């Protein structure tokens with residue numbers, strides 16, 4: 471159900487259950503977890519994408535109808551564990567979105583750090599119409615990205631939004647022509663993979679935590695992370711490389 475490929479320093483995880491629109495079953499979540507753990511051990515950045523016409527149709531509804539309340543809670547907690555492995559892991563995650571990015575599919579995308587959509591992508595949270603609620607971390611992550619008012623609207627009305635709207639709503643950071651999302655996500659991931667590991671770790675682990683802190687606490691913690699990272703041997707070498715004109719300059723937009 472999951473394809474895995476290592477392209478240089480970038481691990482590509484493909485959701486591969488196109489006949490069911492990449493709907494995520496319990497076994498599927500387990501396979502995503504194994505692939506994420508493998509990527510953490512051998513890659514410096516990762517990309518998640520979907521095979522077939524859609525990124526992901528969310529929770530496997532066929533499996534869900536047979537669950538007891540406790541099994542449902544445990545299932546949701548499992549999604550949380552796996553998505554948290556990505557969100558607060560060691561490497562940054564990018565996702566390439568096309569077609570349906572729906573329900574749990576949007577929750578998975580929200581657990582990655584940078585989202586790239588092509589023009590065919592559409593986003594919806596049809597949980598309300600199915601008589602259920604988000605369970606893959608959406609009420610925390612997706613709500614934080616787009617804001618509670620928009621998420622409430624999506625969940626109450628079943629509204630579907632296109633890629634351009636999703637970008638305006640901060641659900642995605644890049645919109646590219648049809649069929650180009652994977653290529654763009656891999657390009658961005660490869661670029662992130664050249665950063666210092668410590669900086670990437672701090673960006674994905676410290677930045678969201680600082681957002682959850684009081685302002686003064688956040689500033690205080692920032693000083694420590696900043697000083698700690700700047701005194702690593704890798705930072706020293708990278709700073710020296712710039713001063714000795716061995717490292718690239720910052721490029722103006724469009725010229726990188």
Ligand code: 1HE
Nearest residue numbers: 490491493527528529530531532570573574596604605606
């Ligand atoms: C599925 C699922 C699924 C498709 N679970 N089997 N998610 C949803 O409510 C979205 C439900 N899916 C759809 O609205 C549509 O399938 C799509 C818009 C995503 C794609 O449409 P289309 O025309 O390309 O495909 P299709 O013909 O609807 O579906 C093809 C097959 O996939 C069909 O099975 P078949 O045996 O009849 O061929 C569908 O039943 C099956 N399929 N989506 C199971 N989701 C952790 S909490 C998260 C909560 C949620 O994610 S709620 C949102 C659930």
